[in-house]
Amino acid sequence: xxxxxxxxxxxxxxxxxxxxxxxxxxxxxxxxxxxxxxxxxxxxxxxxxxxxxxxxxxxxxxxxxxxxxxxxxxxxxxxxxxxxxxxxxxxxxxxxxxxxxxxxxxxxxxxxxxxxxxxxxxxxxxxxxxxxxxxxxxxxxxxxxxxxxxxxxxxxxxxxxxxxxxxxxxxxxxxxxxxxxxxxxxxxxxxxxxxxxxxxxxxxxxxxxxxxxxxxxxxxxxxxxxxxxxxxxxxxxxxxxxxxxxxxxxxxxxxxxxxxxxxxxxxxxxxxxxxxxxxxxxxxxxxxxxxxxxxxxxxxxxxxxxxxxxxxxxxxxxxxxxxxxxxxxxxxxxxxxxxxxxxxxxxxxxxxxxxxxxxxxxxxxxxxxxxxxx
Ligand code: COA
Numbered sequence: 404x405x406x407x408x409x410x411x412x413x414x415x416x417x418x419x420x421x422x423x424x425x426x427x428x429x430x431x432x433x434x435x436x437x438x439x440x441x442x443x444x445x446x447x448x449x450x451x452x453x454x455x456x457x458x459x460x461x462x463x464x465x466x467x468x469x470x471x472x473x474x475x476x477x478x479x480x481x482x483x484x485x486x487x488x489x490x491x492x493x494x495x496x497x498x499x500x501x502x503x504x505x506x507x508x509x510x511x512x513x514x515x516x517x518x519x520x521x522x523x524x525x526x527x528x529x530x531x532x533x534x535x536x537x538x539x540x541x542x543x544x545x546x547x548x549x550x551x552x553x554x555x556x557x558x559x560x561x562x563x564x565x566x567x568x569x570x571x572x573x574x575x576x577x578x579x580x581x582x583x584x585x586x587x588x589x590x591x592x593x594x595x596x597x598x599x600x601x602x603x604x605x606x607x608x609x610x611x612x613x614x615x616x617x618x619x620x621x622x623x624x625x626x627x628x629x630x631x632x633x634x635x636x637x638x639x640x641x642x643x644x645x646x647x648x649x650x651x652x653x654x655x656x657x658x659x660x661x662x663x664x665x666x667x668x669x670x671x672x673x674x675x676x677x678x679x680x681x682x683x684x685x686x687x688x689x690x691x692x693x694x695x696x697x698x699x700x701x702x703x704x705x706x707x708x709x710x711x712x713x714x715x716x717x718x719x720x721x722x723x724x725x726x727x728x729x730x731x732x733x734x735x736x737x738x739x740x741x742x743x744x745x746x747x748x749x750x751x752x753x754x755x756x757x758x759x760x761x762x763x764x765x766x767x768x769x770x771x772x773x774x775x776x777x
Contacts, residue, residue, distance in 0.1 A: 414663060418590055419598075419756075423455060423744050426589040427664040432671065434587050435459075443674050447556055448582035449473060452740035455587055456524060456747065469525075470555055476529025477550040477560065479537055482510055484547070487534060492542035496535060496728045497619045500735050501612055503534040508608030517750060523607040524743040531736045532561040535729070539565075557736065558582060566724060574723045577678040578733075581719060584671040584712055585734050587741030589664075593617040593624065597742040601749040602756040614742040615735055621658060624713075624738075627730040630659030631717035633698070639690065640697035647701045659714030660702050671712040679715040682722035692718060 425433045432439040435454050442451055446460075449470050453461040461469060479487070486506045490499055504527060513523045533550045540546040554560040554570075558578035562570035570578075588594070593614040600613035618624035637643035650657060662669055683692040695718055702708045720730050 412663075418595065421589065421745065421748060422458075423741070423748060424587045424589045432588075439584070439670060440674070443580050443583050446583065448558060448579050448586070448737065448740075449556060451583045451586050452528065452743075455740045455744040456521065472525050473529045473557065474555060474560075476526050477533045477552070479530065479533050479550065480510060483507060483534070484537060487538040488541055490538055496539070496726075496732045497615070497625075497735075499535060499538050500531065500732050501615045501619075503538070504531075504608055504612055504615065507534075508606065508612075513606040513608065517607070520607050520743075520747060520750070524739065527608075527611060527739055527743075528557065528736070531732075531739065532557060532564060535732050536561070536564045539726075539729075540567075561733070561736070562723065565729075573682065577682060577719050577723065580674060580678060581716055581733070582737040584675060585716075585737035587738070587744065591623065593738065594742055594745050598745050598749045599756045601746040602753055604750075604753065607743075607746060610746045611739060611742055614738065618731065618734060618738065624731045624734040626658045626711070627713040627717045627720070627734065628727050630714045631721055631727050631730065633658050634691060634695050634717065637694050640693045643694045643697045644701055647698050648705070651701075651705055657698070657702060657708070659717060660708045660710055662709075662711050665709070665711070667707075668709045669711040672710050672715060675712060675719060676710075676715040679718040679722065682719055684722075688718075688722050691721065 423435060425431065434442060434451060435458055437454065437460070442454075446454075450461060450466055453466065453469050483503070483506055487499070487503060490502055494502075507526065507530065511523075511526065513519060537548055537550075540548045548564060548567075550564070552560050552563055554563050554575075556575065556579065559570055559575045562574055562578060590598075593616075596617040597610045597614035600610040621629040634643075637646055647657065679695075680692060683689050695715065699710050699714070702710070717727075717730060720733065721727070725733070
């Protein structure tokens with residue numbers, strides 16, 4: 404039997420060393436040695452992004468300088484605005500994010516010696532919300548938004564520019580926590596893609612875009628959008644129970660459940676579920692939450708499979724009035740901090756990532772001239 408079967412999807416394969424994050428059994432979820440619960444309860448996203456990228460928690464001054472730099476990057480050039488105006492209205496927002504980052508990389512590229520790598524990450528973190536929401540309001544509300552705002556965090560700025568009004572404090576808090584929870588997760592598919600790209604000595608934009616491309620699919624980041632659509636299928640908890648049992652009978656994958664690394668629970672779930680419950684303040688949202696809990700119960704009773712971060716993130720985003728197609732783009736904004744940290748780490752001790760495969764194709768065939776092929 405070939406090795407490939409045993410290591411399908413590289414499950415259980417240690418593919419390198421990293422000092423950024425621990426995940427799963429033994430260590431629990433830590434960013435740079437700090438427990439995820441301490442970070443979610445006490446920090447803001449910008450603090451965590453700084454921690455991931457620079458390796459240490461910022462001092463008050465370092466944090467306020469970092470936040471100022473991020474806010475200063477919210478503005479978009481006229482060239483970038485024109486490009487965003489020309490991306491079709493029916494494009495998926497993930498494609499908008501990918502295209503906009505690529506355009507920014509043409510307009511303000513990284514230096515060839517990577518000497519401005521930290522500035523490029525600040526640029527991307529600062530501009531992602533503006534790029535997405537400029538495109539959105541231009542096409543859906545015929546409005547060219549400006550990027551001035553009193554909000555001094557990415558969470559507050561995103562919500563204010565999305566809804567065009569000052570966000571509620573509880574929404575900013577939930578968004579902040581969500582961005583922290585999504586920020587980093589070791590050698591997941593998108594981070595590994597970003598590191599592979601970095602290992603070829605490619606530029607920061609290309610590396611981040613590799614991450615975006617891998618994040619888009621429903622087995623990874625796209626699961627939060629898919630989870631929302633799943634919960635929305637059902638009118639009430641009873642209907643959900645029957646529907647999920649049916650799906651399991653058909654061997655369907657239930658989006659927002661299961662994890663490659665965790666076996667009994669995703670530690671991030673308890674945090675985001677609490678926020679989702681707190682935000683389910685209307686009858687409609689309460690019902691949505693009850694349906695979600697029923698799906699959780701059926702999945703555990705039937706399969707011993709638990710909700711991952713994406714499942715209740717979908718509810719909390721919905722309760723904050725965020726369009727479903729923006730769920731995975733929000734993941735990009737957050738995970739750029741983790742991707743950036745990994746790209747910098749890869750560059751600091753680089754070796755081209757280039758594994759091998761076991762060949763299972765046909766051997767030693769004689770070439771067939773064109774006229775003899777049928
Ligand atoms: N719904 C139903 N069954 C699931 C499942 C889910 N969400 N996740 C895992 N399983 C089952 C599989 O069907 C398989 O059962 P089998 O052995 O009887 O065939 C078993 O559990 C192992 O699943 P597998 O997909 O091989 O594990 P993996 O480690 O490759 O997958 C995920 C991990 C995350 C890709 C997988 O759990 C999944 O597809 N989840 C849904 C998408 C999602 O939420 N992604 C976000 C992850 S954070």
